[in-house]
Amino acid sequence: xxxxxxxxxxxxxxxxxxxxxxDVNQYADNYYNLKIVGSGGTxxxxxxxxxxxxxxxxxxxxxxxxxxxxxxxxxxGGQSVGxxxxxxxxxxxxxxxxxxxxxTYDIIATEHSSGYKRQLVSGDVNVNVGITxxxxxxxxxxxxxxxxxxxxxxxxxxxxxxxPSIAEYNTFRETFPNRKHYLLQPxxxxxxxxxxxxxxxxxSIYVSGFGTDTSFNGSEIxxxxxxxxxxxxxxxxxxxxxxxxQTGTITKLAxxxxxxxxxxxxxxxxxxxxxxxxxxxxxITVRQESNSVExxxxxxxxxxx
Amino acid sequence: MANKKLINIDVIKKDLMxxxxxxxxxxxxxxxxxxxxxxxxxxFSSSILTSKVKQNxxxxxxxxxxxxxxxxxxxxxxxxxxxxxQTKALKSGRYFYDVVVINEDKPSADVAGDLHTExxxxxxxxxx
Numbered sequence: 001x002x003x004x005x006x007x008x009x010x011x012x013x014x015x016x017x018x019x020x021x022x023d024v025n026q027y028a029d030n031y032y033n034l035k036i037v038g039s040g041g042t043x044x045x046x047x048x049x050x051x052x053x054x055x056x057x058x059x060x061x062x063x064x065x066x067x068x069x070x071x072x073x074x075x076x077g078g079q080s081v082g083x084x085x086x087x088x089x090x091x092x093x094x095x096x097x098x099x100x101x102x103x104t105y106d107i108i109a110t111e112h113s114s115g116y117k118r119q120l121v122s123g124d125v126n127v128n129v130g131i132t133x134x135x136x137x138x139x140x141x142x143x144x145x146x147x148x149x150x151x152x153x154x155x156x157x158x159x160x161x162x163x164p165s166i167a168e169y170n171t172f173r174e175t176f177p178n179r180k181h182y183l184l185q186p187x188x189x190x191x192x193x194x195x196x197x198x199x200x201x202x203x204s205i206y207v208s209g210f211g212t213d214t215s216f217n218g219s220e221i222x223x224x225x226x227x228x229x230x231x232x233x234x235x236x237x238x239x240x241x242x243x244x245x246q247t248g249t250i251t252k253l254a255x256x257x258x259x260x261x262x263x264x265x266x267x268x269x270x271x272x273x274x275x276x277x278x279x280x281x282x283x284i285t286v287r288q289e290s291n292s293v294e295x296x297x298x299x300x301x302x303x304x305x
Numbered sequence: 306m307a308n309k310k311l312i313n314i315d316v317i318k319k320d321l322m323x324x325x326x327x328x329x330x331x332x333x334x335x336x337x338x339x340x341x342x343x344x345x346x347x348x349f350s351s352s353i354l355t356s357k358v359k360q361n362x363x364x365x366x367x368x369x370x371x372x373x374x375x376x377x378x379x380x381x382x383x384x385x386x387x388x389x390x391q392t393k394a395l396k397s398g399r400y401f402y403d404v405v406v407i408n409e410d411k412p413s414a415d416v417a418g419d420l421h422t423e424x425x426x427x428x429x430x431x432x433x
Contacts, residue, residue: 027405029421131362131427293415302418303407
């Protein structure tokens with residue numbers, strides 16, 4: 001719920017815009033509820049408006065990756081009550097300098113019907129510099145698994161309909177840019193069919209943990225085929241080798257095996273046993289994740305400590 | 306990420322005095338501004354605390370890492386500890402620290418949750 005003590009920001013078509021300074025905790029998510037009121041002091045109906053915001057080192061400074069940072073805005077509780085929430089996320093604050101940590105920001109409101117743009121609010125950004133940065137260190141400091149290797153064993157997701165949405169995938173990549181995600185598809189043919197796991201628009205942005213490796217079939221690997229071994233050790237695939245895990249470099253990884261129906265654990269039982277055994281021998285703990293709706297990303301979208 | 310706070314708190318600002326060569330422990334109660342009572346961290350699907358110490362906020366290396374745990378998660382009580390060996394390793398002087406929590410709020414088993422990182426405590430640390 002919005003804080004009843006949210007600062008009131010006057011918004012009308014006359015006079016200068018309001019000023020409100022933001023105190024930002026570096027290496028943390030920061031939220032600011034702003035109550036937008038008209039000249040009479042009553043809630044302003046923001047239906048039909050969009051918002052954008054920037055943070056810069058100083059007014060007039062050029063846009064660079066280090067001194068211009070977007071600020072996200074969404075309405076909560078409905079646009080009609082006139083409350084917007086500005087957010088300065090943890091990932092954005094990592095760009096702030098600790099020396100002279102003061103910036104300026106503004107928020108622009110755009111009325112969609114007319115294209116009319118007006119500065120809604122502006123002010124200073126005072127940064128409380130941070131000490132503890134989650135996910136910044138080596139694996140010993142990686143308390144939420146920022147760098148975790150994530151392996152999904154799944155044969156299909158309803159031709160991509162049950163796969164993550166573009167927005168969900170982008171959120172994952174923004175939140176965990178260093179997590180390597182691998183899709184291993186149990187098939188009988190020996191040839192992967194990416195279309196069974198994701199729609200083409202997702203395929204075009206999906207970044208596989210295999211990266212630019214073209215050694216398998218001359219193309220970059222989005223999805224790697226593995227055997228449907230049916231419990232036969234002779235037919236087992238070596239997932240550990242396929243993913244290319246380097247022994248001694250990690251102590252933990254995350255694994256999701258789809259058991260929703262078109263395949264079960266029995267479909268890949270021998271490969272699974274081989275993988276768990278290899279990981280155990282290599283001193284790697286396997287976090288076993290689950291999802292019952294053929295979503296191959298959700299199991300890796302949270303804390304993987 | 307949802308566009309709302311998961312917890313409604315003010316950052317606690319507290320400087321700590323730490324003797325060397327002894328075990329050290331410090332408790333904090335994180336209060337919810339809305340209710341005035343301790344924040345229940347046990348309601349999240351996952352909640353992890355972390356706390357580092359630096360001699361200079363701008364330095365890349367850490368002087369120490371607190372062991373940060375919940376003393377009573379449902380009442381918002383957290384505990385920072387350093388062992389005698391850790392306090393011995395610190396040279397006398399002034400340091401900076403903060404405590405950060407990462408909460409995961411997952412609506413159901415098959416739906417991705419929200420991850421929020423929030424600062425709970427900050428201050429200086431004086432090693433005697």
